[in-house]
Amino acid sequence: MSQLDLTSCKKRKKGERVFRFKSFGEHGYPVEFVSAFRENVKALLEFGHLESNLGTEMPCWSFQLEVNHQPLVHVLLFVIEEPIGATVNYPCRQCQYVGWGQHMICNKKYHFLLPSKDSLLAACLNCKGNGSDQVVGDSGNCSKSNIFVESQGHVMHGVFHSNGFGHLLCVNGLETGSDLAGCHVLEFWDRLCTGLRVRKVSLCDISQKKGMDLRLVHGVAYGESWFGRWGYKFGRGTYSVTQNMYQRALEALRGMPLNFLIHYLCPSNRDLPLIFSKYQTLSDQSLTTLGDLFHFMLELKSHLPNDTSNMESYNPGILVETSCRWSPKRVEMATRVIVEALKRAQFRWVSRQQVRDAARNYIGDTGLLDFVLKSLGNQIVGNYLVRRSLNPVTKVLEYCLEDISNVFHNHRHEGNNFIVNGSKIKYSRYKITRFQLIKDIFFLYKCILKDHNLISSNGGNILSAIPVAVRIVLDSKYLIKEYHGDFPAKLELGLEGNLNLYCTLVLKNSQRNDHYDEGNWVNSVNKPMLLPPYEFMTVKNNATVDEMKLEVERNFKEIYWGLRDLVVDSIRNFISKGTNLALGVVSEIGQKLVFEGSIRNKDHNYNNDNNDITNHTCLYGSYGSSNSNDINVNKESVMDCPCGAKDDDGERRVACDICETWQHTRCVGIQNSEDVPHVFICGRCEQEIILLPNSLP
Numbered sequence: 001m002s003q004l005d006l007t008s009c010k011k012r013k014k015g016e017r018v019f020r021f022k023s024f025g026e027h028g029y030p031v032e033f034v035s036a037f038r039e040n041v042k043a044l045l046e047f048g049h050l051e052s053n054l055g056t057e058m059p060c061w062s063f064q065l066e067v068n069h070q071p072l073v074h075v076l077l078f079v080i081e082e083p084i085g086a087t088v089n090y091p092c093r094q095c096q097y098v099g100w101g102q103h104m105i106c107n108k109k110y111h112f113l114l115p116s117k118d119s120l121l122a123a124c125l126n127c128k129g130n131g132s133d134q135v136v137g138d139s140g141n142c143s144k145s146n147i148f149v150e151s152q153g154h155v156m157h158g159v160f161h162s163n164g165f166g167h168l169l170c171v172n173g174l175e176t177g178s179d180l181a182g183c184h185v186l187e188f189w190d191r192l193c194t195g196l197r198v199r200k201v202s203l204c205d206i207s208q209k210k211g212m213d214l215r216l217v218h219g220v221a222y223g224e225s226w227f228g229r230w231g232y233k234f235g236r237g238t239y240s241v242t243q244n245m246y247q248r249a250l251e252a253l254r255g256m257p258l259n260f261l262i263h264y265l266c267p268s269n270r271d272l273p274l275i276f277s278k279y280q281t282l283s284d285q286s287l288t289t290l291g292d293l294f295h296f297m298l299e300l301k302s303h304l305p306n307d308t309s310n311m312e313s314y315n316p317g318i319l320v321e322t323s324c325r326w327s328p329k330r331v332e333m334a335t336r337v338i339v340e341a342l343k344r345a346q347f348r349w350v351s352r353q354q355v356r357d358a359a360r361n362y363i364g365d366t367g368l369l370d371f372v373l374k375s376l377g378n379q380i381v382g383n384y385l386v387r388r389s390l391n392p393v394t395k396v397l398e399y400c401l402e403d404i405s406n407v408f409h410n411h412r413h414e415g416n417n418f419i420v421n422g423s424k425i426k427y428s429r430y431k432i433t434r435f436q437l438i439k440d441i442f443f444l445y446k447c448i449l450k451d452h453n454l455i456s457s458n459g460g461n462i463l464s465a466i467p468v469a470v471r472i473v474l475d476s477k478y479l480i481k482e483y484h485g486d487f488p489a490k491l492e493l494g495l496e497g498n499l500n501l502y503c504t505l506v507l508k509n510s511q512r513n514d515h516y517d518e519g520n521w522v523n524s525v526n527k528p529m530l531l532p533p534y535e536f537m538t539v540k541n542n543a544t545v546d547e548m549k550l551e552v553e554r555n556f557k558e559i560y561w562g563l564r565d566l567v568v569d570s571i572r573n574f575i576s577k578g579t580n581l582a583l584g585v586v587s588e589i590g591q592k593l594v595f596e597g598s599i600r601n602k603d604h605n606y607n608n609d610n611n612d613i614t615n616h617t618c619l620y621g622s623y624g625s626s627n628s629n630d631i632n633v634n635k636e637s638v639m640d641c642p643c644g645a646k647d648d649d650g651e652r653r654v655a656c657d658i659c660e661t662w663q664h665t666r667c668v669g670i671q672n673s674e675d676v677p678h679v680f681i682c683g684r685c686e687q688e689i690i691l692l693p694n695s696l697p
Helices: 037-045 093-098 117-129 182-196 214-222 226-230 243-254 258-268 271-282 290-303 328-344 352-359 366-375 434-450 452-459 465-474 545-559 582-589 683-695
Strands: 018-020 060-068 073-083 108-114 156-161 165-171 200-204 233-236 379-381 384-390 397-403 411-414 417-420 423-426 478-482 499-507 515-517 520-522 535-539 566-571 592-599 653-655 661-664
Touching: 037 073, 037 182, 093 165, 093 200, 093 233, 093 478, 108 182, 156 182, 165 182, 182 226, 214 226, 214 243, 214 290, 214 434, 214 465, 226 478, 233 243, 243 290, 243 465, 258 271, 258 290, 258 434, 271 290, 271 434, 290 434, 328 352, 328 366, 328 384, 328 397, 352 366, 352 397, 434 465, 452 465, 499 545, 499 582, 535 545, 545 566, 545 582, 545 592, 582 592
Parallel strands: 018 060, 165 200, 499 592
Antiparallel strands: 060 073, 073 108, 108 156, 156 165, 200 478, 233 478, 379 384, 384 397, 411 417, 417 423, 499 535, 515 520, 566 592, 653 661
């Protein structure tokens, strides 16, 4: 299938260049990433194609990325710059849920999108329906401009704030019809984050496969989430789950002895011992715990092809039903003819009609050809995978061949053993297929990890820890990866002798009793002050202190919305003349500098006795009104849940109609399938009402 070009009549300039998907984002490809995040993004966008006819509030760039050369497969990467004026939901919900609610509101967001064919086509049709050729953007209507961004069907959607913190919002792989596997999408995302020099990235792991929660299956098998392969670790648990609780829950599940499960569960489920013995027979190592079993099964699954038959022999790729009007021999012959016709196309995408016409020279029965073409989609035939896809532009089915003979070069047999990448798997008694393996994993998942009634009725107190541990693991879905958080230990000079600085800011407090204690700035009431993250910036090595302050001021104004009227006054706890060289200051106190500043605008006068950088809605916003899971949200909401949660974690909540305190619906006995009552009174207020008559005279 050829590349998808939605600009059609508009010629690309720099965007004519096609970048390699597997290298995009590496150092030097397409740009040297040597500055802070916001500068690296600007440098990257210089190589993109600026989409024309877009609203000024939502500028958009696109990159053409080549996934495969034979057959030719391209994907489009869109980068959309969302200024705060076009933002519908702010402050950022993801920041609040993952524990970054104290961060200041940034001026811009950058959305990185790999749209699916469906979401891209839907966006184009929507824009054409509005009488516009726009893919994204409508300067007169912010809600329309967010249609493409807010779509749920993208292959990948990640967003970065201008301070370098980001969120991976979705990843969809082959099962959703993408040309890219989920692991390839994550590798691409990881390269982007590393190259752009982002600070930290969070994600909400709610991924499922074949009806199973991957964070639970991979947690039992590997002791970490599937995203742990790329360095994502526990960030924040919902329902007040801590990292220690998460680790202990995983250890409890992974260490559950199989003989305990056999003893307590097998009397009511006779399939369990058969599955246990089957995979123990296949393994040359003893499987003693639930973690051992799941680890072995997932490793075996990764090595099994979709069809475990000998790939060197001919495989027709079609299972012919007994009621089929054509014999298996005729179907096999038609399949051979179609595959040979696709070979002559030299791995290019060919329309269904072209394939049919080529095959008719050898097969006269058009009904047979139609049957085979209908059945051949994404089937393995010999050493080839016959791929079929609907071209979203022409709306025509297309076919091509993909050589997969090298996929199995690591597989070999040795006597009665199956050798995969050096690991020996016994292969004498059971001929396991990938389908059967997935079916067995799902059975164990449902029977042991999800069927809590079976556990409680058979295991008593011994297995009662399983449902508790499962719930803790499922509640640990916010993961974080830190990319660039370290500072150099010694003085650093940048390119051309420029001086690299790491600077943060404290807004002036009229009480002037702040001090530095054990690595933290502490205010007059001995509470740690939340400073903005240190920003990387560069000044000339002969710059003066005044010039350095102007550069700091410019950078913080560019990043944060609430600091647009900032004036940097001095370096914290350091007296220096403005004409002194910045190099001398840095040599004396280091490259990590804390500056003092103030807001010099009559409409934003924050310099008062109660001033603290954390108290201003214009800097940090209010999170109470942005959660669609809440009922009757109050902007001044207070969270005090029986589970111990004190902040909004993204789970469904309800507010007491008397004290207006928020609690999780699950924690007060309201199931997710139930509607929230119109009138809700929390347990504390209910108890006070009960005691009220006794307190009356």
